[in-house]
Amino acid sequence: MSRRTFHRAPEGERRHDLIEATLDCIAESGLQGATVRQIAIRAGVTAGLIRHYFASKEHILQEAYRVVIARLTEKAERVTGDPEERLRSFIVINLTEPVANSRSLSLWASFISRVSVDPQLAAIHREGYLGFRNALESLLADFLQAKGQEADPARCRALAIAINGLLDGLWLEGCLAGELFEERELVSIALTSIEALIGLPIGAPATTQ
């Protein structure tokens, strides 16, 4: 009985592949679909190998959640340019591919549903979430200051909460109802709405139709 041949992959690559396979399983069949056997099949290895890299199934799920959060937030947190440009980019990035698509939503919702139950996931969640909102709040402060407005802390906080909510909600709508909107439509609505909230133009160049 010959064993199947295999390839010894470097640790980093193997871990990455396993996590990617995990995300595929979750996106396709939910957390319940992410069994060690299914993950292994997808990654093209046998089930036992997962325990060689992750102490338990819990651990690989936690790592996978970190990756999900990172992909949802990292692009928006690295915008460049002047304050106005950065704010605009932040908005657009969060409402277009690859951040906004149904797979992202499936993954996000799968983990969110367990955040209030699983303390480990809750910790990972809080970390990523605060980072995101702080990035937005400082973006707003910079923008207001650049426009010569006093950056009243209370107002900044309220604005950040509102805009964060608006972006979350529109992202949700776009991911869920995808085909009901053009990408441009949600971005356009977001820009117009946020201009109304702040009371200043964000100067979207020929984006608002």
Add this chain to the structure above:
Amino acid sequence: MSRRTFHRAPEGERRHDLIEATLDCIAESGLQGATVRQIAIRAGVTAGLIRHYFASKEHILQEAYRVVIARLTEKAERVTGDPEERLRSFIVINLTEPVANSRSLSLWASFISRVSVDPQLAAIHREGYLGFRNALESLLADFLQAKGQEADPARCRALAIAINGLLDGLWLEGCLAGELFEERELVSIALTSIEALIGLPIGAPATTQ
């Protein structure tokens, strides 16, 4: 070996209890925690009984999802009063108990994560979601008309999308980060923001601090 004694409940009551037990299981341990045995234990019956009322586990989960959606939307869809009062109530209801709490979010997210995978759940979702947004859109049209503004359909649609997004997002923030806000704070931010979006006061009576 004597069997345990039992009570023959009327169908409606028994089905209700079983669904309630299902929701408890999901809220506490996610969809994975909703096994026929756990549901049965919570409902105080044996596992076999579930299959007497529901053709399969899938069916009881679908019924449970219908209940979740109904509880999230029914109160807001039944607001009364003049247009301004109805709009204000709609906003407040969606951001306070019992619609906004962490259990609601857990249940919602659990099902949402499978909507893009399970066609049956997707159908149930679309039904409830469109009802909610239509309710908001007609509320807006009434409000604008009552204020003497022309209810331009395109603007109504964009406004409904934006406000729906804002409410969803703030609901999410409130449910997830609950302790970071006072209930009043999110409601207050929502009212102020929506006034800015519409460009009209909603006349919140002494609610905005």
Add this chain to the structure above:
DNA sequence: GGCGTAGTTGTTCAAGCGTATAATAACATC
């Protein structure tokens, strides 16, 4: 007050789960 019905129980079954561990083969090193 006995009977029939069907709501409910208890048990069983195959499948699939996470985990543990021994055997094996790929690769680095010399």
Add this chain to the structure above:
DNA sequence: GATGTTATTATACGCTTGAACAACTACGCC
């Protein structure tokens, strides 16, 4: 090319799962 290390496979174990089904009993009915 032999050797040592360890990534990887293969197999096994104990447990839980959704489902099926026969036996039992509560309760409406006449």
